[in-house]
Amino acid sequence: MEFSPGVRAVDNASFDLQAGRFLTVLGPSGSGKTTLLHMIAGFLKPSGGEIAINGRPVDAVAPHRRSVGMVFQKLALFPHMTAAENVAFPLKMRRWDPRGIPARVAEFLDLVRLGGYRDRRIHELSGGQQQRVAIARALVFEPELLLLDEPLAALDRKLREEMQLEFRRIQKELHVTTINVTHDQREALVVSDEIIVMEGGVIQQYAPPLAIYRQPANAFVAGFVGVSTFLDGVASPAGMRVGGTDCAGRQALPLAEGTPVRGALRAEQISLGPAGDMLAGCDTVLPGRIADMIFEGERLLYIIDSDALPGAEIRIYHHDPTGFDLFEAGAAIRFGWQAQDLKIFKTGRKEPTGGVLQ
Amino acid sequence: MTDMPGPVSRLRYPLGWRVMDALERGAGILWPRALHRLTGWLLIAPALLLVAVLCLGLWRIAQGSLHVLDRATFLPAEAYTLENYRTVLDSATYLKIVWRSLSGAFLTVVFTLLLAFPYAYMLVRTPSPFVRKALLAVLFLPFFIGQVVRAYGWLIILGNSGVVNDALGLVGVTPMRLLFSFPTVVFGLVQYMLPFAVLLLAPALTAIPRETEIAAGSLGANWLQVLWHVTLPMARPGLVGAGLVVATLALTDFAMPAMLGGGSQDFIANAVYDQFFRTADQGLGSALALVLVALGSVLVGAVFAAFGAGTLAMGGKR
């Protein structure tokens, strides 16, 4: 970790986490999430503030005396030891009764489904198996807190998704309080009980996955989680005005008319129909033209140009496989949305909700 | 001008490309494609030749060791004999010198690694580029000075009227002999070997991710346990490699025993020198030299047997 003088990697990141929950800190690289994790683990000292685990302040406690298990970005397994020796390491260091160690190691290797690999060296294990050793090693000594520092970042997608579920299963089984750090929004949504979105060292929003997705606290969260279309304009009584077009929407906080605002629309919450379709149920319906379409397998992403919304690039998901070939590039269409789906935020300043769980 | 595409405008290649093409064609004539399998051998041929010349020299030395010196003519006697080896084995002096060389090399390895490890660790782990550069500079400076000048420096520093004794004199300690003893020789060797050891250890330590040590800490190991259970075992290839290099250099050293030993702390190389250049007995000198070669080979062989040739990152798995 390197800090430029005067720049804070983590600034005012207060939050409380209930025991037994699975929290994910989500943010782009450089957002301060790894720093936060290292401070919790004790590798870094916060310049101010307090960290407490189960109510006990741990700031003065050295890392090796904290009851914190950590799975590292590059796993940091011990290459000169077998899988079992890796898992036994924290027990030996923490002076567990030596007679109980083999059984406990076996139990945890079974937990991560590596029962048959105890005597393998680390380099003899596959990437996924190494992940499992790292998890077993971090959990075997019953830490009060488990920290995951993007351990899945290097895996291919299929293995990553498998391990996400595995993390979740193990966490539920052991009820260990877990803080996971990632820049992968899908991982955050899949595994977590709660999510903190961080940016620039500041907590942007702290909420359960569904709330993060459905009620983003600001434009950054809306942009970082899910695929959104952004509209820039000014506040109006009905929502916002882009150029000469009125757009129905909900303001996060009541705003004076004419305030510069930015609106966010989820790609799956925009309806699409052929020219002339009235799109029943939508509060705003506008004409447009298919600029491009991108086939993503389980869905199709349309990119729409609209003269009514100059400068905006509207992105719409289409999930109906039978309707994949409804429109061709260049076709005239109509699109629309319900007022509740256009989230309107004040421009120019983020409005983090801080560390209070919503 | 015409827009008609035609064969006239052939693409112009830069001159450099043409030169390279010509060279390649030339090389193709000199070294046909069919021989490309052998290119590797061609490239190591000079090195092999050098080794061959060394082996030839060793062979001549081996032959020389089988003739005793005829002191009436100061020529090697005609007859083949193992007499020179018997002289070496029967001589209490030479056994003493061999033992001194071995124990000196062993102690040098131990102390050098003890000093080099923290130094290399600091060098690798320090977050400050300035500190790293300073450590490197301090390390390399003695390299440029050379062994003999350094040994001479110790004569000045540790002499009876040297800096150390002057300092001791200030606190009322009478001057004492710090030079010309076995510990002084080992001291000089350690100081001489330190840069080698640090430079051999540094890459091995660089290969140990900082994260692994942090991980060990978070798993409950204090710094000493991290060092013992994680850092040292993972640095083993570097430690063995550095130890081996230091051991062979110390075992065969000439200058430190000659200059800091006060004449009574000879190593094998000094005994070889004496036979070649002082008593002109090249046969006995050759026999001693071969004993030295044998000792070194046994040492290296034993280390390879114990730790595997992979220790020096040669082929073996880590």
Place this chain on the structure above:
Amino acid sequence: MKIHDTGVSRRAILRAGAAAGGTALLGTLPATRLWAQEPQKPAELIVRAWGGEWVEALKRGVSDPFTKATGIAIRHDLTEDNEIQPKVWAAVAQNRVPPIHINWDTTTNATKSALRGVTEDLSDLSNLAGTSELSKPVGLDGYPIVNTYGYVYVLAYRPEAFPDGPPKSWKDLLDPRFKGRIALYNDGIGFHFPAQLAGGGTLADIPANMEPCWEFCRKIKEQSPLLGEDPDFTAWFQNDEIDAACTISTNALAAKRNGVPIAWTVPAEGCKFDTDGLWIPKGLPENELYWAKQYINFAITPEAQQVWLDGLGLPGVVPGLTPPEGLAGDPSYPTKPEDFEHLIRVSAKVQVENESDWFARFKEIMQG
């Protein structure tokens, strides 16, 4: 002088014969005199020499005047004497031209080369007629080497460490207060013979029974002596590492000239006396051999010796030299027969045949 090798003939003069060749006077000749039958002159001659004051003295006394007289440049090769030896031997063995024309060497080392047959005979040098018998190597036929001066392995000491006057006997070094404060050559050279006497033996027993010598060496070993080579002694005296040493007087003289308070003496048992010489390796072209001989011939003229040996502070091999300042009557500068009474001289032949055994024995005791 105690010469123990009685079997050696002391044929004094083989000399004048070949001298008539017209070059006899080269040593004294004016630079202008040239002979038509002289072989062609080489551009330069290479003389191996010891560095420092040694080569400076040689240059002043011999090389520069020789160049002036003949026009032949002299290049001094400062390769160590014991390192040039195998090179010369190898060159002769392989019928190559040797790397040097003239070797300035200890008589003992030169004798090894003579025994090996790599030296040219120098019996025909005209100026040998004017030299004392010191110039003749003892125990060898003819003049494979010409000795050019003698020197004494004195007992050098710091007067302040010997308040009661100079040490009377080598046994005085066994005093416990000199533990770690005495120095010898690392092969014991110069010390063996006085030790033989100090240990209660006789010179006649050399080399048959050297046990008294070794017994004395073992006692000296208890004193933890420093063991070194020529430059070490000067440095050690200078740096206050030692109080006494068995060393060539020249080193002691050098230290004294450098301002180190030092004196030297010849104790009751005596001191080893030895000589250095010049010789020419075999395999040189005729003309170069001729001029190399002229160089040596010049080196044993009184004029050359006077200047050369003033620098070294050593007694030469021609009578009538003026001793350097302060050395007249000094034990390290023997000239008269009575000066030699306490000096021990052993034939080079006995020395070369036994010296590696003596060195080995000495090392065995000192390295133990």
